[in-house]
Every structure is written in structure tokens, then in C-alpha cells.
Amino acid sequence: SQQGEEDPQALSIQEGENATMNCSYKTSINNLQWYRQNSGRGLVHLILIRSNEREKHSGRLRVTLDTSKKSSSLLITASRAADTASYFCATEMTGGFKTIFGAGTRLFVKA
């Protein structure tokens, strides 16, 4: 079963604009991770944020976590055509080791 729900399901923006994707989950978590998947290829790990953290940055990526609302967001600033991909959030639930994936957001960046 999927733990996370992401919105929007699909997002189309112009190059240079910012892209924001949201993830909501249902149960308490140890951490939340974001991944990128280019069409037909493997998953690239982007960033992990722990349950006691509220914000993390990595290059053009900014991730926030609000455990009271059970939600997270991924912001990609100054998007590029190469950012076109599917983005997934994945949560490791408290008390376990397994990581459950959300449905994903398909991002299309137009050059």
C-alpha cells in the first residue's frame, strides 16, 4: 500500500521557473526521502530529511517537512529542461525499516 500521496500528479513549467511538489503521508515517520526518475531509468536519491528536521537544502533543491501536518514539499529553483522527470517521495515509517513510496509527480520543464 502507498503511504504518501503527492500533488500535483503532473506539472508543466517553463525553464527558469520554480517547481514545487508536495507529499502527504499517513503515519509517523523516521525520515522522508525524495527521488528523481528519468523515463525508463533508475531512481536517483535526491535528499533525506529526518523527522526532527524542518528544512534541508542541496544545490537547487529545498525540502521542507511538517510532521504536524504529515507533509513535505520539494522545491526546485531555476528549473532546467534536464529536470524533466518523475519525482517521488518515500517515507520510512516509525518502528520499521521499510520505505514506502508515494504516487509521484511528473514534472515537465519546457525549454
Add this chain to the structure above:
Amino acid sequence: SAVISQKPSRDICQRGTSLTIQCQVDSQVTMMFWYRQQPGQSLTLIATANQGSEATYESGFVIDKFPISRPNLTFSTLTVSNMSPEDSSIYLCSVEESGYEQYFGPGTRLTVT
């Protein structure tokens, strides 16, 4: 991060046959996982591969259909048994590292005809 390889990278199989997928990691890891990604969908966890004991399967997945081996801390196999076209998917193994990041292999694209 760990380097993970999978074999085969892709295969086309006949209905009713079985395929064993191998996952090799370049370092010792405690936690290994197998996922399935059906076309256009997200990833679904099949099972956690435990070294020295039976795998732990998620709801909807059973050992008879997806037997898993984990003979050591760097290697695991997933077998897809008695395949049907509904088993056509990408199968991915992943490992959890000490910082809790989870990394994925490149996947095995399976087509069942």
C-alpha cells in the same frame, strides 16, 4: 553511496516460466529490499531480504510466487515464478545505508509474453 548492480537488465520471457534476478552490492549492507514498478506507476515494496533468514513479504506478495534468497551481506536474488503478462514490470533492488538513505539498483525490465 553503495554501487548496486542487477542482472539481467532486461528480459522477455514466456508465460509460465520463471526468471531469477540478481542484485549485487559493492559493500556489506544489512537491509536489502525488492520493489516492483509497473508501467507508469510508482514503486511497490515486495519484500525485505534478510540475511540468514526468510524474507519478509508485504501484503499481496507471497514466497511461492516471489522466492528470495539472501546468502550474504552483498548479494540477493528475486525469482518471479510461473510468470504471466501481469508480472511485466521493472524490478528493483535497493539497500539502506548507515545514514538511512536508500539507494537503488538500475532495475530489471521484465516483459512476459
